[in-house]
Amino acid sequence: MAEFLALRRISKLYGGIAALHDLDFGLAVGEVHCLLGENGSGKSTLVKIISGVEQPEPGGEIAIEGRGVGRLTPARAAAYGVQVIYQDFSLFPNLTVAENVAAKAMTEGGILFDAREARAVATTAMARVNATLALDDLVGDLPIAQRQLVAICRALASKARLVIMDEPTASLTRHEVDALMRLVAQLKSEGVSIIFVSHRLDEVLEVAERVTVLRDGRSLGTFGKSEISKPMLSRLMTGAEFHYEAPRADFSKDPPVVSVTRLTRAGEYRDISFSVRPREIFAITGLLGSGRTELALSLFGITQPDSGAIEIDQRPVRFKSNRDAMANGVAYVPEDRLSLGLVLPQPIAGNLVLTLLRQLTRWFGLFDARARDGLVADWIRRLTIKVSDVNSPVRTLSGGNQQRVVLAKWLARKPKLLILDSPTVGVDISAKDGIYAVIATMAAQGVAIILISDEIPEALHHSHRVLVMRQGKEVRQFVSAETSERDLAEVVNA
Amino acid sequence: MPRWLLRLSQKHETWLFVVIVILAAALAVVSPAFLTLRNAQDLLTANAFTAIMAAGLLLVLISGGIDISFTATATVAQYIAMTIANAHDVGWVGVLVIASVIGIALGLVNGLIIHVFHVRSIIATLGTLNAFYGLLVFFCRGNYIYTLPDWFDAGMNFFEFQDKSENYYSLNFQMISTALVLGIAWFILGRMRLGRQIVAFGGNPEAAERVGLPILRIQLFVYAWMGWCAGIASLAQAQLAQSIAPTVLVGRELDVLAAVVLGGASLAGGVGSVLGTVLGVTLIAILENGLILVGVSSYWSDFATGIVILIAVSATARRGVGNRLALA
Numbered sequence: 001m002a003e004f005l006a007l008r009r010i011s012k013l014y015g016g017i018a019a020l021h022d023l024d025f026g027l028a029v030g031e032v033h034c035l036l037g038e039n040g041s042g043k044s045t046l047v048k049i050i051s052g053v054e055q056p057e058p059g060g061e062i063a064i065e066g067r068g069v070g071r072l073t074p075a076r077a078a079a080y081g082v083q084v085i086y087q088d089f090s091l092f093p094n095l096t097v098a099e100n101v102a103a104k105a106m107t108e109g110g111i112l113f114d115a116r117e118a119r120a121v122a123t124t125a126m127a128r129v130n131a132t133l134a135l136d137d138l139v140g141d142l143p144i145a146q147r148q149l150v151a152i153c154r155a156l157a158s159k160a161r162l163v164i165m166d167e168p169t170a171s172l173t174r175h176e177v178d179a180l181m182r183l184v185a186q187l188k189s190e191g192v193s194i195i196f197v198s199h200r201l202d203e204v205l206e207v208a209e210r211v212t213v214l215r216d217g218r219s220l221g222t223f224g225k226s227e228i229s230k231p232m233l234s235r236l237m238t239g240a241e242f243h244y245e246a247p248r249a250d251f252s253k254d255p256p257v258v259s260v261t262r263l264t265r266a267g268e269y270r271d272i273s274f275s276v277r278p279r280e281i282f283a284i285t286g287l288l289g290s291g292r293t294e295l296a297l298s299l300f301g302i303t304q305p306d307s308g309a310i311e312i313d314q315r316p317v318r319f320k321s322n323r324d325a326m327a328n329g330v331a332y333v334p335e336d337r338l339s340l341g342l343v344l345p346q347p348i349a350g351n352l353v354l355t356l357l358r359q360l361t362r363w364f365g366l367f368d369a370r371a372r373d374g375l376v377a378d379w380i381r382r383l384t385i386k387v388s389d390v391n392s393p394v395r396t397l398s399g400g401n402q403q404r405v406v407l408a409k410w411l412a413r414k415p416k417l418l419i420l421d422s423p424t425v426g427v428d429i430s431a432k433d434g435i436y437a438v439i440a441t442m443a444a445q446g447v448a449i450i451l452i453s454d455e456i457p458e459a460l461h462h463s464h465r466v467l468v469m470r471q472g473k474e475v476r477q478f479v480s481a482e483t484s485e486r487d488l489a490e491v492v493n494a
Numbered sequence: 495m496p497r498w499l500l501r502l503s504q505k506h507e508t509w510l511f512v513v514i515v516i517l518a519a520a521l522a523v524v525s526p527a528f529l530t531l532r533n534a535q536d537l538l539t540a541n542a543f544t545a546i547m548a549a550g551l552l553l554v555l556i557s558g559g560i561d562i563s564f565t566a567t568a569t570v571a572q573y574i575a576m577t578i579a580n581a582h583d584v585g586w587v588g589v590l591v592i593a594s595v596i597g598i599a600l601g602l603v604n605g606l607i608i609h610v611f612h613v614r615s616i617i618a619t620l621g622t623l624n625a626f627y628g629l630l631v632f633f634c635r636g637n638y639i640y641t642l643p644d645w646f647d648a649g650m651n652f653f654e655f656q657d658k659s660e661n662y663y664s665l666n667f668q669m670i671s672t673a674l675v676l677g678i679a680w681f682i683l684g685r686m687r688l689g690r691q692i693v694a695f696g697g698n699p700e701a702a703e704r705v706g707l708p709i710l711r712i713q714l715f716v717y718a719w720m721g722w723c724a725g726i727a728s729l730a731q732a733q734l735a736q737s738i739a740p741t742v743l744v745g746r747e748l749d750v751l752a753a754v755v756l757g758g759a760s761l762a763g764g765v766g767s768v769l770g771t772v773l774g775v776t777l778i779a780i781l782e783n784g785l786i787l788v789g790v791s792s793y794w795s796d797f798a799t800g801i802v803i804l805i806a807v808s809a810t811a812r813r814g815v816g817n818r819l820a821l822a
Contacts, residue, residue, distance in 0.1 A: 075706055090704050094697035094764035099690065103705045106690050113687040140697075 003066065004029045004162060004193045005050065010060040012045050012217075019045040020056070021217045027162070030191045032184060034204045037214035038237055038429065043197050046214070047164055050195070051084045052077035081161030087170060089151040093140030097133045098122040101153045125157035128190075129183055145176040152183065156192075163187060164195040169203055173288065181207055199237070199429070201230050213237055238429050244436070244461035246480035251277040251464070255314060257448035258299070258330075258417050263308035268294035269472040272308070276417065276448040281439065283451045283463035283480070285492060291472035292452050296419050299450070300332040301325035312416070329416035333406050333423060342394045342406060349376045349390040352409050379408040383438055403431070407438055411447075418442065419450045424458060436462050456489050468492055506758035510773040510806070514780065521784040528780075528787055532661050541779040542668030543731040545772070547750040548757070549679040550723025552771045555754060556683070557716045558696040558763025559615035562751070563604060565743040566626035567721050568728035571596040573630055575729065576738050579643050586650060593725035600626060601721020605714040627744050639738035649733050668730045675723055680768040682719075692716060696763035752803050753778050777802065 007025040011018060020042045027033050037043045048054040049062075052072035056062070062069050064080050091100050099106065102118035102125075109117075119135055126133060131149050133142070139150055148168065155163050165184075169177045184194055184207055198204050204211060211228055213220040213236040220236050259275035269291035276282040284292045297303045299310065301319030310317055312328045319325045322332070342351050353360060353372050360368050360375075376390055383404045387397070394405060403423060410418060420439065424432045439462060443449050453459040459466050460480050468475040468491050476491055502508050522529040547564060554561045575592040578584060584592070600622070607618045651664035683689040688711075695702040695712050703709060732738055757774025759766030778799055785795040 074704065078706070084704075086704070090698065090701035092694045092697040092701060092764075095690075095694055099694070106687060106694060107706050109687055111687060112685055113690045 002029045003027070004031075004064065006061075006063040006066075007050070008061040008063075010046075010049060010062075011057040012042075012049065012054060013057060018217050020049070023214075023217070023219050025212060025219065026222070027193050027195065029161075029193055030188050032188055032194045032196060032207055032209050034208035034211045035195055035197045035214065036199065036201075036204055036211055036233060036237060038199055038431075041214040041237070042217040043214055044166070045217070047084060047166060047195070047197060050077070050162075051082055051164065078158060081159055082164070083155035083158055083160040083162070084164045085148070085151045085155060085166065085168060087166045087168075089147050091139050091147055091150055091154075093138065095139060096136050097139060097142075097150055098135040100139050100150050101125050101157050103154055104158055121157050122153065125153040128156055129153065129186060145172055145179070148172070148180070149183075156187075160192060162193045162195065164197065166197045167199075168196070169198070169200065177203065201233050204233065205230060234429060238433075244457070246461050246483075247281075247440070247464060248481040249279070249464055251280045254278055256311075257313065258450075259311045259314075260299070261309045261311075263295070263298065263305045263310065265294065265298060265303060265305045267472075268303075269298075269469070272469075272474055274467055274474075274477065276450060278416075278446045278448050279443050280465070281443050281449045281451055281463040283453060283459040283466040284469060285453055285456065285459040285466060285488075286469035286475075287454065287492065289471070290469040292469050293421055294472075295469070296332065296421055296450065296452055299325070299417075299419060300330055326413070329414075330419070331410035331413055331415035331417070332419045332421070333410055334421055342402060342409075345393050345395060347391045348385075348387055348394050348397065348405060349373070351394050351405055352376050352379060352390075352412065354409055356412055375412060379412055383408050383411075384434070401431075403435060404438065407435075407442075411442060415447060417448045417450065419452070421452045422454065423451070424453075424455070432458075456492060457485055460485055460488050470494075507767065507770045507773055509809070510757070510770065510777060513806075514773060514777050517777070517784065518780060521780065521787065525784065525787040528784060531657075531663065533783070533787075535663055537779055537783055538672070539666060539668045539734060541775060542672045542734075543727045544746075544750055544753055544779070545672045545775045546675045546723050546727035546730060548754045548771045548775050549675045549768065550720040550727075551750055551754050552679060552757075552759055552766050552768065553682070553692060553716045554615070554720050555759040555761065556696045556764060556766045557692045557712060558699060559608065559713070559716065560751075560761065561601075561604060561615065561619045561717060561720045562747045563600070563619040563623035563626060564720055564724040564750070565745065565747050566623045566630070567597055567600045567724040568731070569740055569743045570600065570626050570630045571725040572728035572732045572738055573634060573639070573740060575725075576639055576642055576646070576732060579646060580639070580641070583643075585645065589646070589729060590726070593729050594722055595725075597721035597723070597725025597728075598718045599721070601718040601724070602714055604721070605717035608717070609710055609713040623744070623747075627740075631740055634740060636740060638740070642732070642736060642738070646733060647736055667733055671726050671730055675726060676768055676772060679771075683768060688712070688715060693764060696765075698764075749778075752799070756803050756806050 003026055005025075005027040007023065010020055010023045010025070012020040023042075023046065025046070035043050035046065045054065049056050052074045055071060062072060069076070069080065098119045101122035105114055105118040105121060122135055129149070129152065131153060133146060133149065139147060142150070152163070168180060172180065184196070187194060196204070196207055205228065208225065210222055210224055211233065212222045213233065215237060254277040256275035256277050261273050263272045264270040272295060274282065284295070286292050294303070298305045301322045301324050304319070310319070312330070317324070317328055319328070325332075343354070349372065353375060356375065360372050362368050379385075380387055380390070385401050385404045385408065387401070394402060397405065423439070424435055439449060439451065451459065451463055460483060463480045466478045466480055466483070466488065468478070468488070478488060518529070527533060550564060551561060571593040574596055575589045578592055579589050604619055604622055607613055607622070608615050650667035650670070654662070654664040656662050683693065691702075691707050691712055692715070695707055695709065728743070731743065735742070753774045754766070754771050755761065755774070756777060757766070757770035757772070759771065781799055781802060782795045785798060786792065
């Protein structure tokens with residue numbers, strides 16, 4: 001196989017800290033090559049160097065088709081056929097599909113904009129991947145998967161020889177991921193090389209011909225398809241081995257913290273009954289649209305059930321709002337931690353005590369800053385949040401640490417029942433491990449936990465019992481320690 | 495509903511047009527003076543300033559910026575142009591060139607500050623508004639110019655005629671310059687590559703940079719264009735007022751902004767059309783004109799204009815035209 005791209009001794013320093021360290025990387029023509037690594041491993045720095053956005057330190061060499069390219073700029077990289085499909089796609093939402101795909105018609109040409117040429121270019125690019133999008137639709141009106149298609153067509157229209165896909169499956173459904181994988185196979189068959197950046201092992205195993213694993217800015221080697229397996233990649237990525245097993249415990253003698261009887265809300269969920277006891281972790285799983293999040297919102301008082309009963313500490317309750325739920329010791333950590341759980345531009349300390357403002361308020365509504373500092377320091381220690389300064393904005397923390405701040409925010413209220421909605425979405429393996437440890441610690445302290453997750457291993461290995469929902473109804477409840485991953489998966493996907 | 499009608503009904507411009515037709519019909523019934531050629535001549539002449547400025551501001555808003563310094567630019571341009579015209583025999587071509595050069599130069603100052611120093615456009619132009627205006631008032635000591643050259647006072651008129659009641663009509667400088675500027679704006683946005691670049695840049699500046707659009711050129715152009723429009727509009731206004739007063743224009747920025755936003759342009763950038771802007775200016779113009787004809791106090795007409803803008807903008811926001819950009 002002819003080599004398309006070769007990197008030798010590439011390093012990159014940011015303020016004295018090495019984001020990449022003496023890295024070698026090779027890519028064949030028409031190869032699908034996965035770049036695997038956790039957040040902060042140097043994946044995105046490498047992508048930036050290949051696409052000319054960043055320059056490597058002196059001494060590094062970049063060769064394309066055997067010839068040294070010297071200093072790359074974004075324009076020169078594009079001229080060599082290097083195209084990046086960013087996670088946010090970098091499209092123009094207010095322009096049509098044709099104008100987006102034929103972005104070249106906008107950067108090159110005469111004084112007038114050649115709309116006909118743009119449409120022709122777009123039609124050709126879309127035909128190559130059998131895409132059927134209306135040329136005159138505004139990209140902002142399209143669903144995510146179709147926007148990604150537009151971004152891919154734009155890369156093709158720019159005569160891409162190498163397409164770098166940065167976490168391309170992050171916001172796609174399973175069905176859309178399958179379509180993307182077919183597209184990747186087709187590009188490959190046309191001789192286009194693909195660098196597939198990801199931290200999801202399953203899809204890496206599915207798509208890659210070779211995998212290069214990065215950790216702490218170093219390459220841990222490039223491996224062929226036959227050499228790789230999930231545990232091996234996971235160990236390389238994180239430097240640690242993770243093996244989980246469902247905890248065994250029987251709480252059935254303790255009085256439940258929460259019990260739900262035949263809870264129903266029209267169009268969302270129906271006839272749901274279960275109870276959760278102190279120290280118990282109760283997982284709820286099911287496919288998208290199974291009604292698990294809707295159920296959680298009712299337990300937290302954001303929506304009201306039409307019928308059925310909720311009891312907290314064996315007393316019937318009726319939550320008119322989430323304030324009622326909070327007053328009864330229920331806490332909820334939402335799925336989208338970025339948009340719902342935190343005030344991103346605000347300091348870490350301020351976010352941590354957001355749910356405790358009343359508790360920290362003294363005479364005449366004055367705020368006790370010293371008590372706040374004590375609380376904040378305590379929680380940062382207990383959840384081992386990596387923070388350089390509690391007064392810097394939460395935005396500056398990594399995803400996993402942001403998640404811990406959200407957790408701390410709710411734990412500080414000492415809830416009786418904690419509802420966690422998909423707490424590890426978008427977090428890498430070692431951060432996930434940290435979160436699981438936090439969940440287990442909390443349960444051990446006597447909190448009843450409802451863990452909502454659409455990852456079957458997660459729901460199974462980190463709970464005592466699992467409830468499977470489908471289309472708003474209970475399918476079955478399992479005792480986690482007595483259930484295998486495959487059995488649970490069969491019931492969920494049936 | 496057929497597809498074309500559905501599409502049409504989703505357009506901001508359609509609703510503006512419907513409102514204008516209803517309002518005009520109502521005014522025509524209530525006031526016989528409304529639907530006359532006389533009134534049309536007055537409306538076109540009196541609103542030329544707002545319409546030309548709106549065409550300028552439209553491009554700035556689409557590019558994702560804002561300019562509030564254009565009234566100061568216009569004041570500087572008309573003051574200097576007419577001072578020179580009073581001293582030398584430069585003629586129409588001369589004053590047009592002088593006002594254009596001054597407008598473009600001051601616009602370029604805005605564009606450079608915004609691009610080079612990464613200052614938010616609203617802050618930058620708030621600064622230049624005061625700087626341009628302050629400098630002018632300092633040098634002219636706030637003096638008005640009451641006498642203008644006769645050829646300027648007389649204006650530029652074609653197809654002049656008088657009707658039976660000796661009302662005077664013509665195709666004048668105000669109308670010609672309005673049509674010209676709006677036409678050029680339409681051509682730039684719809685047909686020129688630069689125009690598509692402006693729209694793209696306003697829709698997603700980061701993507702524009704990654705794709706390799708010439709961002710400096712785009713920024714400089716939109717603010718220079720705004721400056722040029724300010725220069726032309728300043729002459730349209732001076733000719734109508736028959737005098738130059740350094741104090742009358744500054745303060746009218748928000749009227750122009752209101753008209754453009756009413757016309758569907760988004761302050762978030764990327765959205766707006768020349769047709770919408772024309773309709774926005776038209777709606778405000780006939781609303782004010784109609785209320786005066788009906789005999790309502792001019793204070794109430796300000797109030798009514800404000801309410802119309804609020805309703806139109808809220809309706810647009812509710813229909814979710816703005817959401818499209820939030821998804822980017």
